[in-house]
Amino acid sequence: MSVIEFEPVNRQSTAEMIADRLRDAIMHGSLLPGAQLVEADLAAQFDVSRGPVREAMQRLVSEGLLRSIRHRGIFVIELTPEDVVDVYRARTAIEGGALELILDGRRDIAYQALEPSVTEMLACAERGDAAGVSAADQAFHEALVDSAASTRLTRAARTLLIETRMCLGALQSAYPDLRDQAREHIDLREAIGNGPADHARTLLIDHMHDAVERLRPLQQPDAEPDVS
Structure with a gap:
C-alpha cells in the first residue's frame, strides 16, 4: 500500500x-x-x-x-485596453451562461438576490459615493453568477470579477451621473425577474459592451477621440 x-x-x-x-x-x-x-x-x-x-x-x-x-x-498585473476587452468578453460568456440557468427556473431567486446590491448602488449614487457604487456593482454581478447555483461558473467568474474590480475605479469617472450606472443594473434586474428572456439577454450583452466603450478612452489618454 x-x-x-x-x-x-x-x-x-x-x-x-x-x-x-x-x-x-x-x-x-x-x-x-x-x-x-x-x-x-x-x-x-x-x-x-x-x-x-x-x-x-x-x-x-x-x-x-x-x-x-x-x-x-x-x-x-496591469490591464491593457486589450485585456479589458478580453475580460469583459469572458465575463459575457460566463454571466451569459449563468443567465441562461437563471432564466430556466431561477428568476425569483435571482431577483431577490440582486435586490440588496441594486438598493445600495442607487443609495450611493444619490449621495455621490462613487466607491460605494463600484462596490455595489461588484456585488450585483457576484450575486448574478451565484444565483445560477453553478459552482463551476462561480469559480470561473472569481478571477474575472477581481480583474473587473481593478477597472471599476476608472469606470467611476466614466459616468457623469452615477445614477445612470445604477439604472443600468436596475433595468437588468427587472428584466431578469419579469421581462422577456431575450430582453434580459440583450441588456446583459449591452451592459458589458457599454462598460468596455466607457473604459476604452480612459485607458488611452493620449489617443485622439473617435468621432466616426
Whole structure:
C-alpha cells in the first residue's frame, strides 16, 4: 500500500489565507496595478515564514492576478485596453451562461438576490459615493453568477470579477451621473425577474459592451477621440 505525503494542514491554511488577503488588496486597490510584491517584506507583515508567502504569490500568478518577471520579481498585473476587452468578453460568456440557468427556473431567486446590491448602488449614487457604487456593482454581478447555483461558473467568474474590480475605479469617472450606472443594473434586474428572456439577454450583452466603450478612452489618454 503506497503512502501519500500531504503538506501540513496549517501551512496550506496559512498560504490560502495570505492569498485571500492579497486578492482582496488587489481587488480594492490597496495593491495598485504594477506594484511589486517582495516576499521578505510580506512575510514580515504577515508574521510568517517566507514559504507560505511564496506559495500564496504563486497561486495568484497562476490565477493571472500577479506576474513573475525573470530577474525582477513579482508584480500586480496591469490591464491593457486589450485585456479589458478580453475580460469583459469572458465575463459575457460566463454571466451569459449563468443567465441562461437563471432564466430556466431561477428568476425569483435571482431577483431577490440582486435586490440588496441594486438598493445600495442607487443609495450611493444619490449621495455621490462613487466607491460605494463600484462596490455595489461588484456585488450585483457576484450575486448574478451565484444565483445560477453553478459552482463551476462561480469559480470561473472569481478571477474575472477581481480583474473587473481593478477597472471599476476608472469606470467611476466614466459616468457623469452615477445614477445612470445604477439604472443600468436596475433595468437588468427587472428584466431578469419579469421581462422577456431575450430582453434580459440583450441588456446583459449591452451592459458589458457599454462598460468596455466607457473604459476604452480612459485607458488611452493620449489617443485622439473617435468621432466616426
